Amino acid sequence: MKDSNHKPESNNNDIKYVNLYETDNKIYTRKIKGFYQALRRYTGIPLILGFVLLPWINLGDRPAVWFDLPERQFHILSVTFWPQDFMLLAWLLIIAAFLLFTVTVLLGRVWCGFTCPQTVWTLIYIAVEHFFEGDRNKRIKLDSQPWGVEKILRKGAKHTVWLLIAFITGLTFIGYFVPVKELSVGLIPYFDKEHGMLTLDAHPAAIFWVFFFTAITYLNAGWLREQVCKFMCPYARFQSVMYDEDTLAVHYDAARGENRGPRKANQDYKAQGLGDCIDCSWCVQVCPVDIDIRDGLQYECINCGLCVDACNQVMDKMDYPRGLIRFTSDDELKTGKTRFIRPRLFGYLAGVIIMMAAFTTALWVRQPLSVDVLRDRSTQMYRIVRGNVRNVYTVKINNMSETPHTYRIKVSGDAPYELKRYRSVVVNSGEVFSIPVQVMVKKEALPSAKNKIIFTVQSKEDNAVTATETSSFIGPTKK
Numbered sequence: 258m259k260d261s262n263h264k265p266e267s268n269n270n271d272i273k274y275v276n277l278y279e280t281d282n283k284i285y286t287r288k289i290k291g292f293y294q295a296l297r298r299y300t301g302i303p304l305i306l307g308f309v310l311l312p313w314i315n316l317g318d319r320p321a322v323w324f325d326l327p328e329r330q331f332h333i334l335s336v337t338f339w340p341q342d343f344m345l346l347a348w349l350l351i352i353a354a355f356l357l358f359t360v361t362v363l364l365g366r367v368w369c370g371f372t373c374p375q376t377v378w379t380l381i382y383i384a385v386e387h388f389f390e391g392d393r394n395k396r397i398k399l400d401s402q403p404w405g406v407e408k409i410l411r412k413g414a415k416h417t418v419w420l421l422i423a424f425i426t427g428l429t430f431i432g433y434f435v436p437v438k439e440l441s442v443g444l445i446p447y448f449d450k451e452h453g454m455l456t457l458d459a460h461p462a463a464i465f466w467v468f469f470f471t472a473i474t475y476l477n478a479g480w481l482r483e484q485v486c487k488f489m490c491p492y493a494r495f496q497s498v499m500y501d502e503d504t505l506a507v508h509y510d511a512a513r514g515e516n517r518g519p520r521k522a523n524q525d526y527k528a529q530g531l532g533d534c535i536d537c538s539w540c541v542q543v544c545p546v547d548i549d550i551r552d553g554l555q556y557e558c559i560n561c562g563l564c565v566d567a568c569n570q571v572m573d574k575m576d577y578p579r580g581l582i583r584f585t586s587d588d589e590l591k592t593g594k595t596r597f598i599r600p601r602l603f604g605y606l607a608g609v610i611i612m613m614a615a616f617t618t619a620l621w622v623r624q625p626l627s628v629d630v631l632r633d634r635s636t637q638m639y640r641i642v643r644g645n646v647r648n649v650y651t652v653k654i655n656n657m658s659e660t661p662h663t664y665r666i667k668v669s670g671d672a673p674y675e676l677k678r679y680r681s682v683v684v685n686s687g688e689v690f691s692i693p694v695q696v697m698v699k700k701e702a703l704p705s706a707k708n709k710i711i712f713t714v715q716s717k718e719d720n721a722v723t724a725t726e727t728s729s730f731i732g733p734t735k736k
C-alpha cells in the first residue's frame with residue numbers, strides 16, 4: 258500500500274497512487290426550504306410521533322405493542338403472536354421486502370430519503386445543529402475558530418440536546434420490550450439507605466440496552482450520518498439492480514444545464530454557449546451525502562430531493578424555468594417519456610398482492626389455540642385391562658387467546674377410542690396446560706398394531722376455536 262504523500266519516481270503519467278483509507282471530509286449542509294424539504298418533515302414527524310408514543314398506549318392492562326421476550330409473546334393491539342406464529346412474521350418480512358422493491362423500481366430510493374430512521378434522525382440532529390450553530394458558513398467559521406466561551410456554549414448545548422434525543426430514542430426502543438412506564442420509573446436514581454448508595458430499580462439488562470441504544474443513536478445521527486448510508490447500509494449496495502431506465506429518481510438535465518458557468522444578469526448566455534446551470538454549487542452544498550448530482554446518478558444518492566429545492570430556488574432567482582434538477586427518469590431525459598407500465602414493476606406488484614393475500618388468509622384462519630400430544634413413554638407401550646387396550650398420553654393445550662377458555666378433548670381415528678377419567682379443563686390466557694389422559698379401545702376393534710388417533714380440542718365458549726393433533730395408538734400385534 259502506497260502512502261498518498263509518496264511521489265512516484267516514474268515518468269509514466271498514467272500511473273496514479275490512491276490512498277484507499279481516504280479520510281472523510283466533514284459535511285456542512287446548507288439550510289434549504291422547498292417542497293421536498295417540507296415533504297421530508299411531514300413524513301418524518303408522524304413516524305417519530307408514532308414511534309415515541311406507541312409504547313405509552315395501553316390496551317387493557319398491558320401495552321398495545323409489547324414484544325415480551327421472556328414470555329415469548331408479541332402483543333400487537335388485540336392479537337398475541339407466539340413462537341408458533343413465526344411463519345406469519347416471515348410472511349410479513351417478505352411482504353415488506355417486496356414492497357420496498359416495488360417502490361424502488363417506481364421511485365428509486367425514496368424510502369432512504371424520506372422514511373428511513375437513519376435519515377429521519379439525522380434530519381432532527383441537523384435541525385438542532387442549525388439551531389445552535391447557525392447555517393453552513395457560520396458553522397464552518399465556528400469550527401475553524403479557537404475554543405472560547407461562545408464555542409463551548411454552542412457545542413455544549415448541541416451535544417446536550419443530541420444526547421437527550423438519543424436517550425429518549427433508547428428508552429422508547431427498549432419500551433417495546435419492557436413496559437415503558439415501569440422502565441422510566443426504574444431509571445430514576447434514588448438513594449438506597451440500606452446500602453448507602455444511589456441506585457436504580459430497572460433490571461440491569463434493560464439499563465444496559467437503554468444506554469447502548471442511546472450511544473448508537475448519538476453516534477449514528479450525530480457523527481456517522483451519511484457514512485451509514487454510504488458504507489454500512491446493505492440496501493444502498495443492491496438497490497441499483499432494481500433501477501431501470503424508467504425509474505423516477507433525482508436527475509440533472511445535462512442537455513439543458515451544460516455548458517455550466519457563471520454569467521452576468523440579463524446577459525444572453527445562450528449566445529455565449531452556456532446552459533442553464535450557473536455553477537453556483539448550491540445543489541452540492543445542500544446534499545446530505547456530499548455528492549454532485551451533475552456527475553450523474555450515483556449509488557450514494559438517497560433521493561431526498563434537497564438539491565431539487567436548492568436548484569429551483571436558483572432558477573427562480575435567475576428567472577429560468579424550474580426543474581433543471583428534478584425527479585425524472587433516464588428515458589424521459591432521452592426520449593421525453595417515462596413508461597410506467599412495465600413487466601418488472603408488475604412482477605414485484607404481483608408478488609406483493611399474492612403474499613398479502615396469503616398473509617391475510619393465514620391471519621384469518623389462525624386459531625388462538627395450539628395442541629401438542631405426547632405418547633407417554635415412561636409406561637409400557639400399552640396395557641390390556643379386561644379385554645381393553647389402554648394407551649396413556651400427555652395433552653398440552655396452549656391458550657393463545659386474550660381470555661380464559663374451557664376446553665373439551667375428543668378422540669377419533671382408526672378405531673372407536675374412548676377417553677377415560679377425563680374432565681374438561683380451564684386454561685387461562687397465555688397458559689400452557691398439560692393434562693395426562695388415558696385412551697381405551699376394545700382389543701378386537703383395533704385394526705393393527707399401530708393405529709392412527711386424532712385428538713381434537715375445542716373451546717366450550719366458542720366452537721370455532723378448535724385444534725387437532727395426530728398421534729399413534731399402539732396395540733398387540735395381530736396374529
Ligand code: SF4
Nearest residue numbers: 534535537538540568
Ligand atoms: S444548483 Fe442548479 S444552477 Fe446551481 S450548480 Fe446546481 S444545478 Fe447548477
Ligand code: SF4
Nearest residue numbers: 544558559561562564
Ligand atoms: S444528490 Fe440530491 S437527492 Fe441525492 S442525496 Fe444529494 S441532495 Fe439528496
